[in-house]
Amino acid sequence: MNPIKCSAIIAVLLTAAAAGCISANAQAQLFSPEAKQKAQALLKEMTLEEKIGQLNESSGLVMPGLATEKPDDLIAKGGVGSILWQMNVQEINRLQHIAVEKSRLHIPIIFGFDVIHGYRTVFPVPLAMASSWDPSVEEQAQHIASQDARAAGLQLMFTPMVDIARDARWGRIVEGAGEDPYLGAAMARAQVKGFQGEHLNSDGTVVCVKHFAGYGASEGGRDYDSVYVPEELLENVYLVPFHAAEQAGAGSFMSAYMDLNEIPASGNHWLLTDVLRKDWGFQGFVLSDAFAVGSLVTHHYAKDGEDAAYKGLSAGVNMDMASLTYAHNLAQAVKDGKIAEPYIDQMVLPILETKYDLGLFEHPYADESKVEAALSRPEGLELERRLAGRSMVLLKNDNHALPLQKSLRKVAVIGPLADSKRDVEGGWTVEGLFGPGGKSHPITVLAGIKNKLGPDAQVTLVDGPRPSKVYPGMLDTITGEKPTPPPTPEEIADWIAKVKTAANDADMVVAVMGELASMNGEAASRASLDLPGIQEQMLEAVVATGKPVVLVLEGGRPLDIRWASEHVPAILEAWYPGTKGGDAVADVLFGDVNPGGKLPVSWPRTAGSEPLYYNHTRTHEPEDAPGFTSRYWDISSKPLYPFGYGLSYSTFKFANLQVSKPSMHVADTTEVKVNVTNTSSVAGDAVAQIYIHQRYGSASRPVRQLKGFERIALQPGETKTLTFPLGKEELKYWNPQTKQWVVEPSEFDVWAGEDSTASLHADLIVTQ
Numbered sequence: 001m002n003p004i005k006c007s008a009i010i011a012v013l014l015t016a017a018a019a020g021c022i023s024a025n026a027q028a029q030l031f032s033p034e035a036k037q038k039a040q041a042l043l044k045e046m047t048l049e050e051k052i053g054q055l056n057e058s059s060g061l062v063m064p065g066l067a068t069e070k071p072d073d074l075i076a077k078g079g080v081g082s083i084l085w086q087m088n089v090q091e092i093n094r095l096q097h098i099a100v101e102k103s104r105l106h107i108p109i110i111f112g113f114d115v116i117h118g119y120r121t122v123f124p125v126p127l128a129m130a131s132s133w134d135p136s137v138e139e140q141a142q143h144i145a146s147q148d149a150r151a152a153g154l155q156l157m158f159t160p161m162v163d164i165a166r167d168a169r170w171g172r173i174v175e176g177a178g179e180d181p182y183l184g185a186a187m188a189r190a191q192v193k194g195f196q197g198e199h200l201n202s203d204g205t206v207v208c209v210k211h212f213a214g215y216g217a218s219e220g221g222r223d224y225d226s227v228y229v230p231e232e233l234l235e236n237v238y239l240v241p242f243h244a245a246e247q248a249g250a251g252s253f254m255s256a257y258m259d260l261n262e263i264p265a266s267g268n269h270w271l272l273t274d275v276l277r278k279d280w281g282f283q284g285f286v287l288s289d290a291f292a293v294g295s296l297v298t299h300h301y302a303k304d305g306e307d308a309a310y311k312g313l314s315a316g317v318n319m320d321m322a323s324l325t326y327a328h329n330l331a332q333a334v335k336d337g338k339i340a341e342p343y344i345d346q347m348v349l350p351i352l353e354t355k356y357d358l359g360l361f362e363h364p365y366a367d368e369s370k371v372e373a374a375l376s377r378p379e380g381l382e383l384e385r386r387l388a389g390r391s392m393v394l395l396k397n398d399n400h401a402l403p404l405q406k407s408l409r410k411v412a413v414i415g416p417l418a419d420s421k422r423d424v425e426g427g428w429t430v431e432g433l434f435g436p437g438g439k440s441h442p443i444t445v446l447a448g449i450k451n452k453l454g455p456d457a458q459v460t461l462v463d464g465p466r467p468s469k470v471y472p473g474m475l476d477t478i479t480g481e482k483p484t485p486p487p488t489p490e491e492i493a494d495w496i497a498k499v500k501t502a503a504n505d506a507d508m509v510v511a512v513m514g515e516l517a518s519m520n521g522e523a524a525s526r527a528s529l530d531l532p533g534i535q536e537q538m539l540e541a542v543v544a545t546g547k548p549v550v551l552v553l554e555g556g557r558p559l560d561i562r563w564a565s566e567h568v569p570a571i572l573e574a575w576y577p578g579t580k581g582g583d584a585v586a587d588v589l590f591g592d593v594n595p596g597g598k599l600p601v602s603w604p605r606t607a608g609s610e611p612l613y614y615n616h617t618r619t620h621e622p623e624d625a626p627g628f629t630s631r632y633w634d635i636s637s638k639p640l641y642p643f644g645y646g647l648s649y650s651t652f653k654f655a656n657l658q659v660s661k662p663s664m665h666v667a668d669t670t671e672v673k674v675n676v677t678n679t680s681s682v683a684g685d686a687v688a689q690i691y692i693h694q695r696y697g698s699a700s701r702p703v704r705q706l707k708g709f710e711r712i713a714l715q716p717g718e719t720k721t722l723t724f725p726l727g728k729e730e731l732k733y734w735n736p737q738t739k740q741w742v743v744e745p746s747e748f749d750v751w752a753g754e755d756s757t758a759s760l761h762a763d764l765i766v767t768q
């Protein structure tokens, strides 16, 4: 909302300040006064070509099948402001030497890359870290990632991905924090802080918050597909984590690939200028997604390269990632009078300011002698194991099937992911993707169990055939992952026989199943959520032996595990737990770590349940109305496991929910208090969750909305009283009728508990 709209608020609305309207005046300064002053001075020295150079991010790697230019000559001419896809530190320094020593104004390059969940020490994938419901997990992991990246010569991080994802078919759900704007905002803020610290500085890096905006709402969960999201849904849901990241001081944003309401996000003036800069007061720079400026032509939005350059820049994209559309066309667009040079100046300044505040002018080079030591710090690995343990979600644990006894002597470990080093870390691993690879020594679940039980235990593996990704995408081209032909009926029978023999010979079976890392991420959407390959047949064979079995899931999205949820007594969602992932899984399986993670997504029963999210509106026949218990006749419309859900080896009781001001004015804030008790004999973590619902008003409001959470450790028998504020920040919403943020006089339900189905209830009345 802009300040002018704010001042025109009608009676039920709050004043601009009280309603939380965003005022550019209140914005903290992103850049230091020194950086601003130096950037202004430098700008005065620059030719138009050099300015346009700063707006160009060139590919540092000539990729198979992609038209990219080797950047050396362009750098020497001052034509490259940034480079991406180059992780070789010697090459980074070589390119930087050209920029600093050979270009006329000696402006250093800023090197960008997708350091999504760690560099060599690979932390759990973002969806896993969000499952910790502990923002400090993200902050700690990304702080290490930031230090590692900086030591290795990278300063611009293409992360965090804060896209809300309500559809598990969308492959990129793995890269974000799931379906909820409140949880997503908390994780977004934590990541900005982890990478950048309190301010841009010479020890940290700058984030690039992506993909602005609405990318996760692609139709049918198909990657890159069109997005239609009305303004109220954008404001109330999709933009929330982006705004949180911006308010936390994020230095750059990445514009998304797809059409947003028929205007490509990377050429969308409303999004990139009206919302981001004018309403929110963003001071940093916008980088397009890779080739997205050039692909404004592909969208049939721009006529040609010059039109694409014009439309991208004038919409608000400062820097063109990889397409060279600005490099080839902007000068002409200025000469043709389509773009005024002062506008170019305005777009160049935040890039220079970022470089000054990151200390790149003083320290442009990575110290090659220190890189290996920096990337191999043991404390990073210890932290990784601990954070992975905090990120796992125990979905089922009938009759205390878990934790397992360390006295077990014969364990069969079954499944294609059980000993797969290339999958346990998940996708987007810096060294695995484009770099040399092989330096992180990931611990698989098989290795973790062996480490835990020691040499006296007999731990046998039946991995089975590696599932095939039928339609290989871009990542397959890059990683070299080859689609494998599906096994023949004879081969399947052979594997099933091996599974049965191993299970019969063991005291316990641990099945490790899910998706290959390459089945998630970009260009990795799926129409089905089944366990790929013959994994479910293998699981059925184990269960048929009658041997005790637990299922460990590795993956980046919830899968269709209806069969397992009925037949396997214990299921642990480990996601992709990272470099020490196998040890972390064993910590949880054998009770050294008590699981406390909770789902950041509603777990669908099957792909046909998607999109599925808990914070939907109530509509004409609510799901709980008599006779209308389901929106489908062939399947329950409720999730298999609800948002916020996750078990523990402890049990908890929530009681004494109190709202300190049960009736209050729209501009007021009340406190919600609740007691949480560990009712078991095991120390463990509870995640207290607060949900609200507005019963009437000038728009239909979601049945529930998360508005507070806290993960706490409780000793056996211990009680803690937690307090959460409920005020304008929590009660406000973007009103589709008035196009304003409002807090309305109304009645509210307040719930506290362990997940989004919590029943402990209190009332809150908000008056005018």
Ligand code: NOJ
Binding pocket: 114, 158, 210, 289, 290, 522
């Ligand atoms: C395309 C992806 O959409 C984006 O997330 C990534 O940061 C860029 N490529 C750069 O690798």
